[in-house]
Amino acid sequence: MPSETVIPHTEYEITAIRAQGAGGQNINKVSNAVHLRFDVRASASLDEDHKARLLQLHDHRITRDGVVVIKAQQHRSLEMNREEAVRRLHELVRSVATPPRARRPTRPTFGSRMRRLEGKSQRSQVKAMRGKVLD
Template identity: 55%
Template structure:
């Protein structure tokens, strides 16, 4: 069981981990050992996540989310399979933790009187500059 917050935990059977060969330099070691970890977590079919967290998590996942609603994380930074497994799990936990935070509702505000005046003054100056860019009048 993986603890996300004090009130949210994910069962180990909800996560699918697969060891694959890592890419990049490493000589013979990289060609014969499967140290990279591909972690998959099905967001849409998860029984433990609330619906609002699922929605925010899908938005946060971005390109890591498949068409079926599965988050795919790939960790290959370490030469150790166990360290890569822990790194992938940590990234998943952090992603879900960020999705549990409810966004602060935006309160619309009105522009102040002085900001309105400043905007109109700037518009007047810009229009004056642009008017000078035209052809001179009356010098034909």
């Protein structure tokens, strides 16, 4: 799967909402924030492996139904917030584009085993010295 996966604009839905927080008189009249919704399972531009890796992410933006919800309200203009939301969606999809490398199990080195045993024996001696003192 190439890392520059392009998601067509027909696969996600963008709605304008009112932004939260302070903003003066204009905040109550203008809907400048953006909600982007992208259904991962219904996407035709992603292959099945890519979809599975995306759905396995433990990301708060992905619902249990497999819908990515991105809210962008950083900018004052609707267009800039729309571009920001689409950029974040592409960034999220790009983050799982390449499958993770399989972990090859390794064994502890001889030196690390010896240091561990040495530490255990030192601790054992400290605890043995805590007994009753006999005269």
